[in-house]
Amino acid sequence: MDFLEFQNKVSNKINVDLSSYKRNRVERRINNLMKKHNLSDYRSCLEKLNTSHDFQEEFLEHMTINTSEFYRNPKNYEYLQDKLFPELFANKSKIKIWSAASSNGCEAYTLAIILNELGIDPSKYQIKATDIDPAILQEARAGKYKENSLKKVPEKVLNKYFTKKDDYYQLDRKIMSRVQFGRLDLLKDRYDTNIDLILCRNVFIYFTKEIKDQLTKKLSNSLVNGGILFLGNTEYLLKPEEFNLNKIYNSFYRRK
Numbered sequence: 527m528d529f530l531e532f533q534n535k536v537s538n539k540i541n542v543d544l545s546s547y548k549r550n551r552v553e554r555r556i557n558n559l560m561k562k563h564n565l566s567d568y569r570s571c572l573e574k575l576n577t578s579h580d581f582q583e584e585f586l587e588h589m590t591i592n593t594s595e596f597y598r599n600p601k602n603y604e605y606l607q608d609k610l611f612p613e614l615f616a617n618k619s620k621i622k623i624w625s626a627a628s629s630n631g632c633e634a635y636t637l638a639i640i641l642n643e644l645g646i647d648p649s650k651y652q653i654k655a656t657d658i659d660p661a662i663l664q665e666a667r668a669g670k671y672k673e674n675s676l677k678k679v680p681e682k683v684l685n686k687y688f689t690k691k692d693d694y695y696q697l698d699r700k701i702m703s704r705v706q707f708g709r710l711d712l713l714k715d716r717y718d719t720n721i722d723l724i725l726c727r728n729v730f731i732y733f734t735k736e737i738k739d740q741l742t743k744k745l746s747n748s749l750v751n752g753g754i755l756f757l758g759n760t761e762y763l764l765k766p767e768e769f770n771l772n773k774i775y776n777s778f779y780r781r782k
């Protein structure tokens with residue numbers, strides 16, 4: 527069985543279109559996993575996927591890199607806090623926020639903490655956070671974090687919103703209740719509309735250029751006019767105007 531046939535069969539099995547991701551990376555990660563499990567060819571890997579639910583879960587987790595942290599790229603969160611949030615809330619009674627590819631929730635919860643610090647009433651916003659990986663969404667809902675996701679959290683914030691347990695920190699329940707998590711595949715599923723702020727960070731790097739462009743178009747169409755798209759630090763758009771967007775600061779784009 528050649529790689530493309532295998533990729534096709536696996537995509538159906540795990541319900542993730544692997545052909546939309548950069549091929550080198552997909553191939554490398556599959557080969558690593560096969561080595562780990564002593565699987566000598568694609569056929570035996572497929573067999574294991576068909577017979578072991580645990581292996582299916584491990585496979586999906588291995589393909590989707592879940593690394594995240596609170597206040598990742600802090601300058602961007604400062605900009606949100608000092609400039610964009612005051613502006614968004616001044617113009618509207620309720621704003622809709624979506625953390626697409628939210629991983630373990632660090633990003634969405636960072637927003638909830640910042641909004642709480644700004645003293646904005648939770649009835650004035652909605653934060654939805656979605657990811658393709660059900661296991662990481664379970665982690666997000668538990669709100670338990672190891673130190674490596676908390677390195678950029680200001681000490682005052684850490685003391686106020688996290689409780690140290692044995693080998694993890696538990697996030698404050700009030701903050702957790704401000705984010706609704708759900709599964710959404712950016713490639714296949716329909717997106718919500720009329721969103722004021724979309725965070726789609728550190729996931730485009732895994733997709734082919736063609737797919738990245740398609741998704742940027744879909745995300746832009748989900749924004750209200752004047753809505754904001756917040757990308758990862760290395761994921762700038764060369765020609766934002768092609769997506770009806772204007773660059774406003776670092777990784778922030780505004781829909782025209």
Ligand SMILES: C[S@@+](CC[C@H](N)C(=O)[O-])C[C@H]1O[C@@H](n2cnc3c(N)ncnc32)[C@H](O)[C@@H]1O
Pocket residue numbers: 590591592593594595598626627628629630632633656657658659662710711712713726727728729758
């Ligand atoms: C590196 S994490 C980024 C987390 C967070 N946005 C951040 O920047 O810290 C990438 C996330 O994208 C998710 N992902 C990968 N493919 C996806 C898809 N097709 N639809 C939705 N999420 C996807 C992965 O499961 C993973 O949790």
